[in-house]
Amino acid sequence: MQFKENQTIYLQIAERISDEILLGRYDTGSRIPSVREYAALVEVNANTVMRSYEFLQTQGIIFNKRGIGFFVSPDAKHKIKEYRRNEFLKNELPRFFMQLYTLHIPMEEIDSMYRQFIENLTSNPSNQQS
Amino acid sequence: MLQIDNLVFSYHKKKNPIFDGINLSIQPGAVYGLLGKNGIGKSTLLYMMSGLMFPHKGSIRLDGVEVKRRLPETLEKIFLVPEEFDLPAISVDAYVRRNSVFYPHFNRDQFNRYLTDFELEGTSNLAKTSMGQKKKYLVSFALATNTPLLLMDEPTNGMDIPSKSQFRKVIASGMNEQKSIVISTHQVRDLENMIDRIDILEGGRLLLDADTGTITSHLRFVKGVGEADTEGALYKVSTIAGYSAILPNPTGEESPLDIEMLFNYAIEAPDNLQRIFANPVK
Numbered sequence: 001m002q003f004k005e006n007q008t009i010y011l012q013i014a015e016r017i018s019d020e021i022l023l024g025r026y027d028t029g030s031r032i033p034s035v036r037e038y039a040a041l042v043e044v045n046a047n048t049v050m051r052s053y054e055f056l057q058t059q060g061i062i063f064n065k066r067g068i069g070f071f072v073s074p075d076a077k078h079k080i081k082e083y084r085r086n087e088f089l090k091n092e093l094p095r096f097f098m099q100l101y102t103l104h105i106p107m108e109e110i111d112s113m114y115r116q117f118i119e120n121l122t123s124n125p126s127n128q129q130s
Numbered sequence: 131m132l133q134i135d136n137l138v139f140s141y142h143k144k145k146n147p148i149f150d151g152i153n154l155s156i157q158p159g160a161v162y163g164l165l166g167k168n169g170i171g172k173s174t175l176l177y178m179m180s181g182l183m184f185p186h187k188g189s190i191r192l193d194g195v196e197v198k199r200r201l202p203e204t205l206e207k208i209f210l211v212p213e214e215f216d217l218p219a220i221s222v223d224a225y226v227r228r229n230s231v232f233y234p235h236f237n238r239d240q241f242n243r244y245l246t247d248f249e250l251e252g253t254s255n256l257a258k259t260s261m262g263q264k265k266k267y268l269v270s271f272a273l274a275t276n277t278p279l280l281l282m283d284e285p286t287n288g289m290d291i292p293s294k295s296q297f298r299k300v301i302a303s304g305m306n307e308q309k310s311i312v313i314s315t316h317q318v319r320d321l322e323n324m325i326d327r328i329d330i331l332e333g334g335r336l337l338l339d340a341d342t343g344t345i346t347s348h349l350r351f352v353k354g355v356g357e358a359d360t361e362g363a364l365y366k367v368s369t370i371a372g373y374s375a376i377l378p379n380p381t382g383e384e385s386p387l388d389i390e391m392l393f394n395y396a397i398e399a400p401d402n403l404q405r406i407f408a409n410p411v412k
Contacts, residue, residue: 005353008346008384009323036303043298044323045161046305 132156138187150334166331217256235276244270273304365395
């Protein structure tokens with residue numbers, strides 16, 4: 001696994017597992033690999049992967065059946081999107097706003113561009129992302 | 131598990147001791163990265179931990195027993211993979227038959243699995259394989275002995291690029307809560323994400339002995355940033371992609387540890403580093 005330079009490893013692994021859940025590699029209710037299996041897969045120590053699993057558990061994305069392993073929660077996909085939405089609003093949007101502000105781009109302009117973007121997306125379903 | 135107290139050792143009586151009061155406690159369930167410049171004593175420390183060399187002062191105990199007594203009950207709990215070694219001119223099977231008897235928890239299935247992970251096909255003469263191949267055989271054997279303490283001296287030296295990746299996989303899958311692994315290395319990039327705890331040996335002492343979480347709660351590591359973002363940096367270097375720096379971390383913001391930068395900072399400003407880690411994070 002190629003890691004990004006400025007984000008902690010355990011969060012990057014949690015993101016990767018979330019992507020795999022969204023893509024259906026791990027189905028709702030199914031067991032995900034053990035901490036050790038996943039550690040070997042991404043070549044990271046087991047304690048780091050344990051942190052990723054604990055994080056996903058706190059977010060309600062996976063749950064632990066004692067002695068059996070970790071499983072994908074029934075509403076995992078919803079939880080992942082909810083988490084990403086909050087992260088976007090909290091971390092990325094302020095940066096975006098700052099750019100708008102410093103470059104003097106009025107919100108109206110953004111609004112019409114966004115409408116255009118949505119229109120393109122819906123008229124051309126191949127562009128659409130899940 | 132392994133307890134080092136006030137270890138003193140010197141190779142030459144007239145020169146400064148290479149260990150001048152080292153204290154270290156090795157706990158199960160963690161991978162320790164032992165770092166230090168060439169000739170600083172990393173290998174010597176591993177040899178002492180395995181009972182191959184004896185301290186002049188102080189003690190090294192495994193589960194309460196002095197390692198230097200070399201009791202069978204102690205030696206069956208330790209495996210050392212040296213940086214350079216020879217293997218006997220015998221087959222893999224013969225090697226296993228001869229050596230596995232010393233390790234009560236040796237597991238042949240595990241050994242076979244590691245051989246597969248390393249893409250080793252078995253050989254009729256271990257002595258005739260390359261250094262890289264020998265390392266992979268011995269690392270596979272070492273992990274399969276399931277000793278609580280596994281010591282490895284520069285294990286990735288001599289391994290080709292795919293082998294280093296296989297090595298990380300094998301370590302990650304061979305690791306468990308009962309084991310501790312101590313790896314001395316210069317190749318920090320090879321093992322960056324495998325290490326739980328960092329020990330930097332310098333000037334006869336341990337300059338730093340801390341787990342990665344403690345390190346990143348004291349220090350913030352940034353890469354590829356503009357000069358303005360390195361204000362107040364404790365350490366910084368200019369790279370093609372901008373600046374990489376170590377900053378104080380008053381807010382406790384988490385960042386990915388860069389061991390190479392940490393090591394360079396430790397060697398450049400040992401006193402500052404020790405001052406930072408002397409104060410617990412609030």
